Amino acid sequence: MQLVDLPSRRSEAWKWSDLRAAMAGQEGVLTGTPPIDAEGPIAALAQAMGDAYGPSALDIAAPGETFETRITEGDAGQYGSVIVRAGATATLIERPHVSGSRLRPFLPSFSRIEVEHGATLHRVVLQSNDVTAGEADSAIVLNEASVKLGKGATFRQFVLGEGAKLARIEVSVEAGEGAVVEMNGVYLASGRRHIDLTSRVVHGAAGVHTRQLVRGVARRGGRGVFQGKFLVARAGQKTDAEMAHNALLLEEGAEVLAKPELEIYADDVACAHGNTAGQLDEDSVFYLRQRGIPDVEARALITRAFLLEAMHDWMGAQLQAEIEARIDAWLGTRS
Amino acid sequence: MLELNNLHARVVPEDGPAREILKGLLLAVPAGEVHAIMGPNGSGKSTLSYVLTGKHGYEVTSGSATFEGLDLLALEPEARAALGLFLSFQYPIEIAGVPVMTFVRAAMNAQRKTRGEPEVSAPDFLRLSKIAAAKLRIDPEMLKRPLNVGFSGGEKKRLEIYQMLMIEPRFMILDETDSGLDIDALKVVAEGVNHLRGPKRGMLVITHYQRLLDYIKPDRVHVLSAGRIVKSGGPELALELEKSGYDQFLKAG
Numbered sequence: 001m002q003l004v005d006l007p008s009r010r011s012e013a014w015k016w017s018d019l020r021a022a023m024a025g026q027e028g029v030l031t032g033t034p035p036i037d038a039e040g041p042i043a044a045l046a047q048a049m050g051d052a053y054g055p056s057a058l059d060i061a062a063p064g065e066t067f068e069t070r071i072t073e074g075d076a077g078q079y080g081s082v083i084v085r086a087g088a089t090a091t092l093i094e095r096p097h098v099s100g101s102r103l104r105p106f107l108p109s110f111s112r113i114e115v116e117h118g119a120t121l122h123r124v125v126l127q128s129n130d131v132t133a134g135e136a137d138s139a140i141v142l143n144e145a146s147v148k149l150g151k152g153a154t155f156r157q158f159v160l161g162e163g164a165k166l167a168r169i170e171v172s173v174e175a176g177e178g179a180v181v182e183m184n185g186v187y188l189a190s191g192r193r194h195i196d197l198t199s200r201v202v203h204g205a206a207g208v209h210t211r212q213l214v215r216g217v218a219r220r221g222g223r224g225v226f227q228g229k230f231l232v233a234r235a236g237q238k239t240d241a242e243m244a245h246n247a248l249l250l251e252e253g254a255e256v257l258a259k260p261e262l263e264i265y266a267d268d269v270a271c272a273h274g275n276t277a278g279q280l281d282e283d284s285v286f287y288l289r290q291r292g293i294p295d296v297e298a299r300a301l302i303t304r305a306f307l308l309e310a311m312h313d314w315m316g317a318q319l320q321a322e323i324e325a326r327i328d329a330w331l332g333t334r335s
Numbered sequence: 336m337l338e339l340n341n342l343h344a345r346v347v348p349e350d351g352p353a354r355e356i357l358k359g360l361l362l363a364v365p366a367g368e369v370h371a372i373m374g375p376n377g378s379g380k381s382t383l384s385y386v387l388t389g390k391h392g393y394e395v396t397s398g399s400a401t402f403e404g405l406d407l408l409a410l411e412p413e414a415r416a417a418l419g420l421f422l423s424f425q426y427p428i429e430i431a432g433v434p435v436m437t438f439v440r441a442a443m444n445a446q447r448k449t450r451g452e453p454e455v456s457a458p459d460f461l462r463l464s465k466i467a468a469a470k471l472r473i474d475p476e477m478l479k480r481p482l483n484v485g486f487s488g489g490e491k492k493r494l495e496i497y498q499m500l501m502i503e504p505r506f507m508i509l510d511e512t513d514s515g516l517d518i519d520a521l522k523v524v525a526e527g528v529n530h531l532r533g534p535k536r537g538m539l540v541i542t543h544y545q546r547l548l549d550y551i552k553p554d555r556v557h558v559l560s561a562g563r564i565v566k567s568g569g570p571e572l573a574l575e576l577e578k579s580g581y582d583q584f585l586k587a588g
Binding site: 281282283284286287288289290291292293294295297298301302304305306308309 | 388389390391411412413415416417421422424427428430431432433438439441442443445446449481498502
């Protein structure tokens, strides 16, 4: 079978996530034929998996609706489109989840999203694993969204990534005039897992307000990848954009690779980015221990607080509690 | 209560050679007493507080430190805390994302757990917190904010004493608690500290200046110089130091 032309490390966008190597020998997992002119490798693979079922489409016009998709091994690849009509508000929750029910799980999904003028979309992607080793370490999880924002539209996104043999959660946003973009995320890399959060925001019209905060932690053997790009086109005057990625390397042998990028062609903009990767502050740990909090708990407490700063209230108490529980579970189990 | 015998300690920086700071310290603080340690910069005052509480990067090379007969130096920092040792930090640490009250309650319960005691109940905790905050004239809203983040130097010191009142330690080390405090704040903080004085508690007050000792009256005053105690006396020694400086003792040391 002719497999999609998968990117290798030689492709700049995939240099830290070698999809071709990860997929080698896995051609058998595809159930359909990849299209020739797909939007990219993730779209092609999602279509190749979802072919038999046809694309799914959501057309949201009513306010305040919540749609949830759970994607697990054995499901068809998700390939679909979402449109949020002018003035409507919606919440989209995607859960690519490795439960350990199948060998070599493969979970590709791709969504083309349009948020019309004045509409609001909240999107939450929770990439999680039931299993602490084994299946999750052989799983390939790919999730991509291509988002188009109309005038004055709002797009808020939160991603939780627990990693897999290769997990990549990617989003590209094309923002219309006066649009508001908020994209936060948390990743937890341990075991032999790889988690890649890649994003790109194109500010092609005036007055776009963008905030991005990604916090990640990695333990021995885990690898976190952050690639974030803000492109401000000549027409993107009065863009106000801030990007931050901060990672903690909790153990020797943990790895974090980051590439924050600003590419600016307009002259009247406020753009900033910050990127840090370091270890837990031992003076902070000592302070907590001096107050009687045991070493392991002190580290967990500081790490947890560090990660939770990337969570925002718009997600609502229930989702926040769920994400906190996943973070706590991760912090409670050493690799 | 606290006994240091011929204590030698060095600081081991991550990026540099070890330096010996404490060079044979001899000190005994009986229960019920407040001792002041005074000395010029670099005499080893802060090193002493860190060695006693078990901070990383400090190494005891010889001598002993016991707390009620227990070898303090063999214990992890959290175990020393559970025994009742409390350090009011010279530079309190900022912990983003952890509200003051959440932190203090976690600390109280961790200590209680180590000692095999039941956790403090939510109503009891709130009641105690209200009393402690009122005593130190701390705005209760401040206790909901992340620990020390964006607090002024004086607020941080006040918060150290708030934690002390909540935790009710048996032995307190105050490391330059007066720095960063104006005279009114100093009085409030001293009142809080004095509240914890009692026959079963001991205290070590480390300070550069005599000022704090006007409000926290010590039973004994020791002059630390180049890692050793070169002179000990009653409260009058602090006044003498304030008048004539450290030089007279440094030569003797």
